[in-house]
Amino acid sequence: MSENFYRETWAEIDLDAVEHNVRRMKQHLPEGTQLMAVVKADGYGHGAEPVARTALEAGATWLGVALLDEAIALRKAGVHAPILVLGWTRPQDVGLAARHHISLTVFQKEWLEEASRYYKDASPVFFHIKCDTGMGRIGVRTPEELSEVVRALQADSRFVAEGFFTHFATADEADEAYFRRQYQRFVDMTEQLKSLGINPNLIHCANSAAALKYPEKMFNMVRYGIAMYGLSPSPEMKDRLPFELKEAFTLKSRLVHVKLIEPGEGVSYGVAFRAAEPTWVGTVPIGYADGWQRALSGKASVLVAGKRCPIIGRICMDQLMIALDGPVPVGELVTLIGEDGAERIGIDDIAAMLGTINYEIPCMISKRVPRIYFKNGKIARTANLIL
Known part of the structure; x- marks a missing residue:
């Protein structure tokens, strides 16, 4: 398929779909609301740098990551847009963040005091204060804690509070009671922050679900994650989206071996499958080391020549094996996620088989699966293990 990798399994990333999803969200939001493209976890398995560039071209103004390492990787790749590290960063690394013009999340006064001692430069360091309004993860929880963090920020003139934010635990659910409780707590904490003399440029609380459902209530920036990749934040929302989302991720391979086995013959470890009749079996070069989990054995199917073919054996x-309708040429295309003819296997389908959420599926496809990026219907670039 490509001179840049040497196997017959790959993922295709449709950057046009990412662009569509960003542009539609921008149209959905009130004028002047900024959009942060969340590209943590290597862009949810899609590729952080190409997704970031596409999102910025489509109207995003910020990027969100989970780790300082992810932010620095984007900087080294030549991405210069504002970046916020949404998770915790070591206080001794505050100077590194400042040198790379990366904003950090803060929620502990002790952290700020320690960072102030470590930081030896005069240039400003930019922070977003995180509030825990009910997620129970990280963040300032009480008015007293918020006051302490504000005083610690104000004690060092190099530290600038440019943002204030929280994260919703249930915005993607039909019952809005907990969401409303969190939202009101955040409104109250925002008012307290201003009374303490800090009026940050950016106030943000919306994940994809909240931005899709309540665009007019989301202050002046939203964090666009799962929906940017074309996936609904939850099954409950899938049929009630305000605009069409286009799925960006497909997963493909090719048959490398085809054979006819006789009744009673077994397939794979433990002989979990035995043929009840003469069966054509195809071998596909993808397995759990690629992220195609062993738990999908006996559950998932693939698409070959527009037909569903069940995975047989473990x-x-x-590698994995599939049952074919009949003899099929070696080299035939196999679709694990995506469309073939009238048939389609979606990321949501795989998530349901595994009893998990759609977020996890592209994230679990490992780095040894090459990514091929399409833009305007043409291959734009590849990413793979061969550097």
Whole structure:
């Protein structure tokens, strides 16, 4: 398929779909509301840098990551847009963040005091104060804690509070009671922050679900994550989206071996599958080391020549086997996620089989699966293990 990798399994990332999803969200939001493209976890498995560039071209103004390492990787790749590290960063690394013009999340006065001692430069460091309004993860929880963090920020003139934010635990659910409780707590804490003399440029609380459902209530920036990749934040929201989302991720392979087995013959470890009749079996070079989990054995199907073919036997580390309708040529395309003819296997389908959420599926596809990026219907670039 490409001179840049040497296997017959790959993922295709449709950057046009990412662009569509960003532009539609921008149209959905009130004028002047900024959009942060969340590209943590290597862009939810899609590729942080190409997704970031596409989102910025489509109207995003900020990027969100989970780790300082992810932010620095984007800087080294030549991405210069504002970046916020949404998770915790070591206080001794505050100077590194400042040198790379990366904003940090803060919520502990002790952290700020320690960072102030470590930081030896005169240039400003930019922070977003995180509030825990009910997520129970990280963040300032009480008015007293918020006051302490504000005093610690104000004690060092190099530290600038440019943002204030929280995260919703249930915005993607039909019952709005907990969401409303969190939202009101955040409104109250925002008012307290201003009374303490800090009026940050950016106030943000919306994830994809909240931005899709309540665009007019989301202050002046939203954090656009799962929906940017074309996936609904939850099954409950899937049929009630305000605009169409286009899924960006597909997963493909090719048959590398085809054979006819006789009744009674077994397939794969433990002989979990035995043929009840003569069966055509195809071998596909993808396995759990690629992220196609062993738990999908006996549950998932793939698409070959527009037909569903069940996975038989246990998925191996590097290969899996499927039952074919009949003899099929070696080299035939196999679709694990995506469309073939009238048939389609979506990320939501795989998530349901595994009893998990759609977020996890592209994230679990490992780095050894090459990514091919399409823009305007053409291959724009590849990303793979061969550097």
